Amino acid sequence: MRKEILTLLFVLIHFISFSQSQKELLVNSWVLKNATYNSGNELPIDHPLKSNYLRFDFINYEKVFKTAFPLDNGYIFQYKILNNLIKIGFVNYKIENLSKNELVLIEQGVNGFDESSIKYSFIPENDYQNKLALTNEMLIISDKDTIFIESEKIRAKFKNEKSFHSFITDEISEYSNVVSSNNYFLATFIINEKGKIDSLKIHKGINKRFDKQFLKAVEKSEKYWTPAEYDNRNVKVLHTETFEFIKNPKFEKQYFNYRDGIISMRKKEYETAINYFNISIESNPNDFDSIYQRSICYLIIDEITKACEDWEFVKKKKKVNELIEKYCK
Known part of the structure; x- marks a missing residue:
C-alpha cells in the first residue's frame, strides 16, 4: 500500500x-x-x-x-x-x-x-x-547621438495589460468628443536607454484639452516602458503615436501625406517631405500645418524665396513673424 x-x-x-x-x-x-x-x-x-x-x-x-x-x-x-x-x-x-x-x-x-x-x-x-536587416531608414544619426526609429526589428516594450494606444485612449476623456470629427493627431517621443520618455512633441494637435490630456497620459505611461535592445545593449527609439478621426477620403489623403512628410523630415529627407506636403496641400489648400512644415524644409535646403512665400500665407495662423523678419527682408 x-x-x-x-x-x-x-x-x-x-x-x-x-x-x-x-x-x-x-x-x-x-x-x-x-x-x-x-x-x-x-x-x-x-x-x-x-x-x-x-x-x-x-x-x-x-x-x-x-x-x-x-x-x-x-x-x-x-x-x-x-x-x-x-x-x-x-x-x-x-x-x-x-x-x-x-x-x-x-x-x-x-x-x-x-x-x-x-x-x-x-x-x-x-x-x-x-534575422531582420538593419537599414538606414531605421536610423536617425546626429553628431551627438544615434536614435533608432521604432520598427519590427527594434522596439521598446510597453509592459501593461493594455496596448499603449488603448492605455492612452482610456486616459483621454476628450476622445469621445472628437471621435466623430475629421481630424488627426500626430506626436513623437523617445524611449531612452533607461526606459524613460524624452523629447515628447506634438506635431499635429487636435485641441488644447485633447493635447493636454495626451501629454499627461504619456507621462503616466512612463513606468510601463522597457527600453529597446540592439546588439546586446539598450538603445534609444523614436515612437510615433497617431489618432485618426477620418470620415471622408479627401481628408484621409491629406492626413497620410502629412504624416509621411513629418516622418521624412525626421529622417532629414527634406525634398521627399516637401513632395508629401505638396500632395497634402493639394487636398486642402488651407492646410496650414503642411504649409508651415514645407516652409521649414525649404529653409533647410536653402530655398528661402519659397519659404518666405509659405510664411506669408500662414502668418495669421502660425508664429512666423520672426522668421519673416530674419530671412525675408
Whole structure:
C-alpha cells in the first residue's frame, strides 16, 4: 500500500513539475515563423498567414497578448494549460513542441485536431528580430547621438495589460468628443536607454484639452516602458503615436501625406517631405500645418524665396513673424 502511495505521489509531482516547466518556457514573446496545414501541406498562397505578422506575447502564467501589428500589443486573452493543450480565449491549441527556441501549436478545427488543422511554428521575438536587416531608414544619426526609429526589428516594450494606444485612449476623456470629427493627431517621443520618455512633441494637435490630456497620459505611461535592445545593449527609439478621426477620403489623403512628410523630415529627407506636403496641400489648400512644415524644409535646403512665400500665407495662423523678419527682408 505504501509503495502504491509513493508511486502516485511521484506521478503527481512529475505532472505538476512538467506543467510548471511548460509555463516557464511559454512566458515569452513568440513571432510566427511559418504556418502550414497539420498534414504538412502548404497553405494557399492568398491565405493571410502566408504574409501577415503574428505575435503571441505570454506576459505571465494567465494572460497573453495576440497581435498582427509589430508595434502594438494587440488584444489580451486569458489562457489555460492542461497537459499538452492550451486554451487561449475560446480557441484550443495542441502544444506539439515547446522549447526555448521554438513553439509549435496546432489549432483545433471543426473536426478536432486533424490534417486540415493549421499548424503554427513560432520562434522567440529576439531571434526573429536578429534575422531582420538593419537599414538606414531605421536610423536617425546626429553628431551627438544615434536614435533608432521604432520598427519590427527594434522596439521598446510597453509592459501593461493594455496596448499603449488603448492605455492612452482610456486616459483621454476628450476622445469621445472628437471621435466623430475629421481630424488627426500626430506626436513623437523617445524611449531612452533607461526606459524613460524624452523629447515628447506634438506635431499635429487636435485641441488644447485633447493635447493636454495626451501629454499627461504619456507621462503616466512612463513606468510601463522597457527600453529597446540592439546588439546586446539598450538603445534609444523614436515612437510615433497617431489618432485618426477620418470620415471622408479627401481628408484621409491629406492626413497620410502629412504624416509621411513629418516622418521624412525626421529622417532629414527634406525634398521627399516637401513632395508629401505638396500632395497634402493639394487636398486642402488651407492646410496650414503642411504649409508651415514645407516652409521649414525649404529653409533647410536653402530655398528661402519659397519659404518666405509659405510664411506669408500662414502668418495669421502660425508664429512666423520672426522668421519673416530674419530671412525675408
